[in-house]
Amino acid sequence: MDTPDRSKINTPLSQFEDSPVFNYISNLSPIEPVKSVHITQTFNSLSFSSPPSVFTSPHVNCHRESRFLRRHNLLDASKGKGSSEDINNVYSCEKTPADSTQPCHESSEPQENTNPNISIRDASIEPCDENPNISIEVPQGLKYNLASPGYEPVICADEADSLLELPGKPGSDVSYVPDDSEKDSIEGEMHLPALCQNEEKIEGPNCGVDDLINEASDLLMFSPPNMKEAFKDINKQLNPSTKLTNLRTLLRQSATNDGHQMHIVDTVASGSEHEIENHPCESGAATDTVQRQDKHNNVALVASNPIEKVDDKLVYVTHRGIRRRCLDFEMASVQRKNLDGKSNTNSSAEKSDEMDVSKGKQLLPIKHSGDSRKCVLPGIGLHLNALASLNDCKNIKIETLLSGRQPNLPSSSSSLQLSASQDHQLSLVPTSVEKDMEQSDNEVQPGEDCTQPLVHMPGEDCTQPLVHMPGEDCTQPLVHMPGEDFQQNSPKKKRRRLEQDGEGESCKRCNCKKSKCLKLYCECFAAGVYCIEPCSCRDCFNKPIHVDTVLQTRQQIESRNPLAFAPKVIRSSDSVPEIGDDPNKTPASARHKRGCNCKKSSCLKKYCECYQGGVGCSISCRCEGCKNTYGRKDGSVHSGIEAKPEEETEACERGVMENASHKTETQNTEDHLDHALPTTPLRLSRSLIPLPFSSKGKPPRSFVTTISSSGLFVSQKLGKSSAPRSQPKFEMPVQTVPDDDSPVTCIKTSSPNGKRISSPNCDVGSSPTRRGGRKLILQSIPSFPSLTPHNLRSD
């Protein structure tokens, strides 16, 4: 693949050089010509792909997440194929990411984050978000290229700078690359004009270069592999052509910087692709390295790319979509990396891997996080898991707070039906989540065990690794990743540890033997998450491969009980304690949706879902001899959460307490940091929460809710600040506001009898439910812009 392209590229370049036009352009700004060409290709591919991706079914989401694969595929595709829809999707996704990176918004993040990791995360994350939004965004990307000048030359320039000068070089390369892509002659034309415009605007000395660089970087983002080739060719050609002094300088810089650029670009574009990034980084060292990288990348891509096989695709995609899946997917890469790292000294490729590890420690982790997140998003669409996992991760890190977002995920998943609207929602959710995640990750890493994140990254399963990492052996995830079956790992121990830590729940690990992980017995499935390696389940169908089965099963279950996947615990207090109180008579801030039915555990053990969720029992509970430390059914314990400490004797409680303290601390810190970092969102997302909104949480709602939820969380933070919560499972009320609220209220309202309320009806609207809705709504309203819809709904 590469070879032919290179040859192609070379010829065009030489031609350009010879042409007077080329000279003229070079004089003005060497980049321009290149850009025009390059852009055209990129856009073309992107533009075409993007729209489909957006509208595509849930799978699309997954694809989005699987940027790596996509990229790889894209690369391959661009070189040779580029036929499959998936590929197109990938492109679109990539585009969006790239675009995102380019655009001031996205780019700003990377820039802002001095830490490579952060930048990467953001980049990776952003794309996902954007993707969802996307349908439109893709066009934006195009627009950007075309209209980019208008879009914000200044910002772009800044971004470009932030991206590094490297991009500039790459950009040149990129431009060449497009040339290579003979495909888009037409597009090329289109782009050219745009480029011209850009150039004109750019005409400013600095601006021109920066812009070019930016664009180039963008291009690179889109097609890293091409970039490499382009670089090679460019270097060769450029060097010969003395005319392009600027280019030379750029190239020289690029030689040193390439690695950085590549990293950035790759990270941003691919998000997850360690491999790619690594390669680029290595390549940065020397052009030769670039070639190697190209090969290496290809290899990696091939290996990693599941796309080749449909099943593989699904798997990978889903994985990305889902943390766990990401683990699998990434695991392979990780293993590779690890292997490379170990043996790496020899091969450049290996070096690249090492680069990832060493250099990238920051990057990798970030990337991983980002990837995982990304994956999550897709996963979300397919399965709630992703979200949950994300949340889990966040929770793990922060462990504190909020729960909020997962619900959204579930809802989306619950809907399963992937309507365009849903997609959008999904996209939205992910974005917020991702941001949060990113933030959290960023923050967390530093604060926590940075090492862990690094470790995780590879596997990423944010859920576990993150959790484990800190306390346990971060390495485990890696180990698992490789492919093992979690079975080997003792899930119980892990769970216990996690639980003790206080947040084990976030990382769901099941041990199902007969349910095939397709029933609510399975925690993973119930949480809307795919089973991961750590799981010791048997005959597990709760895997990306069996997406269809999972979805169908979910639908069936939801048909029976719309709230089946809804978060079991609702926290009213988090966002707005006061509001939360309403629903329940019980003091506890949060309430279990259905309420427990404990008879022997006195609601003092994890057998009790309320206790397990860190919430007090409510009227809806039918428990006997309730002694729930978080709040008794009779309401004796008012501040259930606060009360916890009293009775809590269990390690879990301890963990909770600790977590709570940590949470409070983290929250406080985060709150302070919120401005700088999106920590808040992170918290939210991390908060755990699993997922479950689905129940009724219809995807669309989740959408809205998610957005609003973030706001809610924010408000919560501000309002409550520290109230520690130990709610592993719960999701959050706020986010779910619409959905959850109804259910919650229903629960509460219905609960009087003491019987569980399945409450499908409740959602609709019993008066009581309205209350819950109101509360939630109120909370959400302030926080989010999107509130309007909610309000309307609530109304």
Next chain:
DNA sequence: GAGTTTGAAACT
């Protein structure tokens, strides 16, 4: 690690 307890989920 194996076995028991527990309560939710699923089934009738």
Next chain:
DNA sequence: CAGTTTCAAACTC
């Protein structure tokens, strides 16, 4: 809707 069974987590040893 109630009762029973199934299931897997939680817990104990």
